[in-house]
Amino acid sequence: MPRVPVPPEVDEFLQLPNPAVVATLRPDGSPHTVPTWYDWEDGRALLNMEDSRVRLGFMRRDPRVALTVLGSGEDGWYSHVSLLGRIVSIEDDDSLADIDRLALRYTRKPFRNRDRKRVSAWLEPERWHEWR
Amino acid sequence: MPRVPVPPEVDEFLQLPNPAVVATLRPDGSPHTVPTWYDWEDGRALLNMEDSRVRLGFMRRDPRVALTVLGSGEDGWYSHVSLLGRIVSIEDDDSLADIDRLALRYTRKPFRNRDRKRVSAWLEPERWHEWR
Numbered sequence: 001m002p003r004v005p006v007p008p009e010v011d012e013f014l015q016l017p018n019p020a021v022v023a024t025l026r027p028d029g030s031p032h033t034v035p036t037w038y039d040w041e042d043g044r045a046l047l048n049m050e051d052s053r054v055r056l057g058f059m060r061r062d063p064r065v066a067l068t069v070l071g072s073g074e075d076g077w078y079s080h081v082s083l084l085g086r087i088v089s090i091e092d093d094d095s096l097a098d099i100d101r102l103a104l105r106y107t108r109k110p111f112r113n114r115d116r117k118r119v120s121a122w123l124e125p126e127r128w129h130e131w132r
Numbered sequence: 133m134p135r136v137p138v139p140p141e142v143d144e145f146l147q148l149p150n151p152a153v154v155a156t157l158r159p160d161g162s163p164h165t166v167p168t169w170y171d172w173e174d175g176r177a178l179l180n181m182e183d184s185r186v187r188l189g190f191m192r193r194d195p196r197v198a199l200t201v202l203g204s205g206e207d208g209w210y211s212h213v214s215l216l217g218r219i220v221s222i223e224d225d226d227s228l229a230d231i232d233r234l235a236l237r238y239t240r241k242p243f244r245n246r247d248r249k250r251v252s253a254w255l256e257p258e259r260w261h262e263w264r
Contacts, residue, residue: 001186019151019202019205019210021153021155021165021200021202022165023153023155023163023164023165023198024163025161025162025163026216029157029161029196030157030196030198030216031155031156031157031163031196031197031198031216032155032198032214032216033153033154033155033165033198033199033200033214034200034212034214034261034263035200035202035210035212035263054133064161064162064163065163066155066162066163066164066165067165068153068165068166068167070151070153070167070202073151076149076169076235076238076239077238077239078151078167080166080167082164082165082166084158084162084163084164106209107209129166131166131167
């Protein structure tokens with residue numbers, strides 16, 4: 001599995017607001033997966049979640065994560081770019097600036113639900129693989 | 133996180149040929165994710181892969197896996213059903229019957245590439261979560 005940095009065409013693919021699934025590790029070491037929005041900046045992926053989400057606790061406990069970003073499902077085959085790496089930063093998104101950034105990217109509108117505390121996490125990939 | 137069995141409406145959702153991402157564990161315990169076709173039968177998910185895929189070795193070594201099945205991305209939000217569980221059976225798909233079953237489900241055609249050995253794995257979920 002190649003190491004980062006990703007080549008320019010993969011970087012370009014990751015700039016798009018594609019559907020993605022993030023895997024974290026539960027305390028017993030088993031995997032947990034859930035869809036996620038992400039943004040891609042300078043070789044890292046921004047994730048954002050409510051501060052009550054179980055995966056936030058999982059990331060704090062063990063920062064190792066994987067992210068699969070899905071491309072088009074033409075012909076029933078799903079192209080993808082997947083990143084394996086670690087969460088290198090977890091910070092409160094008090095102003096909701098990061099979730100608005102993601103909501104604008106995916107929905108072209110600011111984030112609707114503004115009364116829950118949210119947290120941002122940055123994923124730094126170490127390796128990546130793809131099928132395109 | 134609720135335990136199985138899943139309720140009827142979740143069972144119905146899983147019958148559809150939705151895009152999915154499977155997470156396995158690498159030998160160092162970190163997560164690995166990749167898109168996958170699946171079929172849903174009697175509360176278990178059928179997966180199938182080339183026998184050279186790294187995730188097959190990961191599943192043999194540690195059977196704990198997670199599968200996120202994505203629903204429609206209307207409004208930019210992705211609905212999903214995610215299953216946490218174990219691989220309970222790994223068998224050669226010598227006749228390619230299982231990959232044909234998946235290819236027909238996703239593409240309405242038999243599987244194109246018939247010269248590689250393939251393997252089927254059944255995922256038995258223990259817990260599940262959703263956002264729909």
